[in-house]
Amino acid sequence: MLEAINLTKQYNSTKALDTLNLKIEPGEVFCLLGANGAGKTTTIHLFLNFIAPTSGTANIKGLDVTTHPLETKRHIAYIPEQVMLYKNLTGVENLAYFSTLAGHDEYSREQFLRFFDQVGLQREAAEKRVGTYSKGMRQKVGIAIALAKQAEALLLDEPTSGLDPKASNEFSELLKTLSAKGVAVLMATHDLFRAKESGTRVGIMRHGQLRSTLKTEDLGHSDLERIYLDHMHD
Amino acid sequence: MNRKRLLPLELKNFLTGRAVLLGLLVIFLAGVYAIEHGRRIIAAQQNVLNAAPELQRAHFEKVLAAHPNTPAGAIETLYYLNHFTRHEPSRFAPLSIGLREVNPYNLKVRMLALEGQLYNSDISNPATLALGNFDLSFLLVFLYPLLLIAFTHNTLSAEQEQGTWNLICAQPTAPRQLLWLKAGIRGAALIAVWLLTLLVSLFWLRLPLDRRFGFITLISLAYLLFWFATSLFVMSLRRSSNFNALALLGVWLTLTILVPAALNVGMSVALPVPEALAVTVNQREGYHAQWDRPKPETMQRFFQTYPEYASFQVPLDKFSYGWYYAAQHLGDVEAAKASAQYRAKLRQRQQWTRVVAWMLPTITTHSAFNEIAQTELENHLAYLDSVRSFHEQVCRFFYPFLMRNDTPPPVPWDQLPRHRFSDEAQKVSFPFYSLSLLTLSFGLMGLAMRRMRHRVSS
Ligand SMILES: Nc1ncnc2c1ncn2[C@@H]1O[C@H](COP(=O)(O)OP(=O)(O)OP(=O)(O)O)[C@@H](O)[C@H]1O
Numbered sequence A: 001m002l003e004a005i006n007l008t009k010q011y012n013s014t015k016a017l018d019t020l021n022l023k024i025e026p027g028e029v030f031c032l033l034g035a036n037g038a039g040k041t042t043t044i045h046l047f048l049n050f051i052a053p054t055s056g057t058a059n060i061k062g063l064d065v066t067t068h069p070l071e072t073k074r075h076i077a078y079i080p081e082q083v084m085l086y087k088n089l090t091g092v093e094n095l096a097y098f099s100t101l102a103g104h105d106e107y108s109r110e111q112f113l114r115f116f117d118q119v120g121l122q123r124e125a126a127e128k129r130v131g132t133y134s135k136g137m138r139q140k141v142g143i144a145i146a147l148a149k150q151a152e153a154l155l156l157d158e159p160t161s162g163l164d165p166k167a168s169n170e171f172s173e174l175l176k177t178l179s180a181k182g183v184a185v186l187m188a189t190h191d192l193f194r195a196k197e198s199g200t201r202v203g204i205m206r207h208g209q210l211r212s213t214l215k216t217e218d219l220g221h222s223d224l225e226r227i228y229l230d231h232m233h234d
Numbered sequence B: 001m002n003r004k005r006l007l008p009l010e011l012k013n014f015l016t017g018r019a020v021l022l023g024l025l026v027i028f029l030a031g032v033y034a035i036e037h038g039r040r041i042i043a044a045q046q047n048v049l050n051a052a053p054e055l056q057r058a059h060f061e062k063v064l065a066a067h068p069n070t071p072a073g074a075i076e077t078l079y080y081l082n083h084f085t086r087h088e089p090s091r092f093a094p095l096s097i098g099l100r101e102v103n104p105y106n107l108k109v110r111m112l113a114l115e116g117q118l119y120n121s122d123i124s125n126p127a128t129l130a131l132g133n134f135d136l137s138f139l140l141v142f143l144y145p146l147l148l149i150a151f152t153h154n155t156l157s158a159e160q161e162q163g164t165w166n167l168i169c170a171q172p173t174a175p176r177q178l179l180w181l182k183a184g185i186r187g188a189a190l191i192a193v194w195l196l197t198l199l200v201s202l203f204w205l206r207l208p209l210d211r212r213f214g215f216i217t218l219i220s221l222a223y224l225l226f227w228f229a230t231s232l233f234v235m236s237l238r239r240s241s242n243f244n245a246l247a248l249l250g251v252w253l254t255l256t257i258l259v260p261a262a263l264n265v266g267m268s269v270a271l272p273v274p275e276a277l278a279v280t281v282n283q284r285e286g287y288h289a290q291w292d293r294p295k296p297e298t299m300q301r302f303f304q305t306y307p308e309y310a311s312f313q314v315p316l317d318k319f320s321y322g323w324y325y326a327a328q329h330l331g332d333v334e335a336a337k338a339s340a341q342y343r344a345k346l347r348q349r350q351q352w353t354r355v356v357a358w359m360l361p362t363i364t365t366h367s368a369f370n371e372i373a374q375t376e377l378e379n380h381l382a383y384l385d386s387v388r389s390f391h392e393q394v395c396r397f398f399y400p401f402l403m404r405n406d407t408p409p410p411v412p413w414d415q416l417p418r419h420r421f422s423d424e425a426q427k428v429s430f431p432f433y434s435l436s437l438l439t440l441s442f443g444l445m446g447l448a449m450r451r452m453r454h455r456v457s458s
């Protein structure tokens, strides 16, 4: 579903991403772990074609994202680290706006509200101006937008940042449901616990390189933390 | 991209933006004010013109009453009689007052030498984008671009700055198309208010819905399109909102203030117009010279123009009005060359303004408005020409009573020629130089679209 082949991004002297080779199949939840500046966001942006790779390719459903930008975006939903929305529109209106851009112009108002139910945003809150939202509420709208797109793959850049524990938990559940339906997920996160909970595999990045890939089912919680810290220390 | 579904959301998003509705309301009200301001100025002139016949009658009565009701008495009055002239505005004059407010429109001429009476007040420079009048053309040329800049400068950059652009770019819709929609809504909102303003002027001023109204609509839309395209072009540079705002304000300042001011200075240096004074001086000298000449010589020169009075024997031993008015005429003959030069200079300036107008959308638009409203130099000069021939008519009316050897018959006062010059009666053609504006606007638009295609990829 998502595939990186020798994917490299170089900024002047810094290699933000160094020959990444990665394949994420439908139903897999791949969690990218790594310190600040490790190259997680860079990886996601390359899949979104926000930035051009220095070399290598990022494929979605076998299509190169640089040559098929619009087509590949049909298959992916994206939640940024900081979901920024139109402040003067309500949550529902923002959802309607981005869903329409995503090609879903069939949803009714009730369906939009049901997406908000799923992400745990109160219905009356969904009718208020986004300008009045907290960061976590905006993040929930972002998740609803991704959900409504009904994409086959999700690109998530620290999607739970700003979410309270309950909402984070619900999000993990949501991810499980989606992966059970065959959605492929690439998620950058700093949350080891969440990664272990909802991921099927974790990858540890450092200085733009994917150092290690592990299956979460083989790991205990303390293992993951130890392995992660080991990689930070080499 | 489902425009039908996006449009109401985009519209709400734009209209609820900070001060957007207020801005639209203010510029609409400013338009209504500008229309009313123009209407008042022209209406005040019209009142003066309407009162002229009655004032003229009262003036004649007063002057005639002060002199004996004899043929000689009647001739005495000629020196004091003012003949009123009227330069009637076109119906579109309130939209663009132009030079109408600075040039005289109701000259009163006496039977004396004319040229000095015409140029008593100096004619102003046609190149000036006069900041004086807050009329509709001023509003369009100066203020509409500012609001357009305020609305459109950050169409793209604000999305990037507030972080929504990423989420847009993650969707399978070409961002460029969405950008067109966003920019289009912003431009269309302002254009809608402008068209509404024109509609208000149509009803309020009871303008005829003729080709002139069509020209004005077309040229104003082209002008707004020019600014829209400029803004898109700057947008395609993909810089910050601040950069865009400053760049566009820079263009605005250059086109509306700096270049016109520089041109004004340049033109008054390159094409000075000192002849207004020369005309008056020449005429005075031409007239005064007659006092030192033998009277028959003066009369001989007069008879060259008016051979029909050649039988008139000027009394050599005493003052005669026949000789006096012949001398006045020769003053005009002396000044004719300087006067023609003066007019040529003014026209030359006008020509230069036209040349410049080819390149500067602001001057093009302002000039085109003045031309259609018939409030520019050419209209004033045409009026002066009509005053010239009216003066000639008046002279010809009275000469038979002056240039004769016997006692003149009573003057048939009720048959005196009357003057009226109406701009409305003159033909207005399309200001062809505004084609440059159309070309520029569409060219720039095409260029901006091409750049956007390259710079705002998916
Ligand atoms: N536009 C850019 N120009 C230059 N260097 C950049 C640019 N964007 C990212 N980098 C560099 O690339 C490297 C990887 O950055 P990236 O944003 O992918 O890190 P990250 O893993 O997402 O970090 P975080 O956990 O802080 O989100 C960093 O060293 C960063 O400085």
Ligand SMILES: [Mg+2]
Binding pocket: A040, A041, A042, A081, A157
């Ligand atoms: Mg990051």
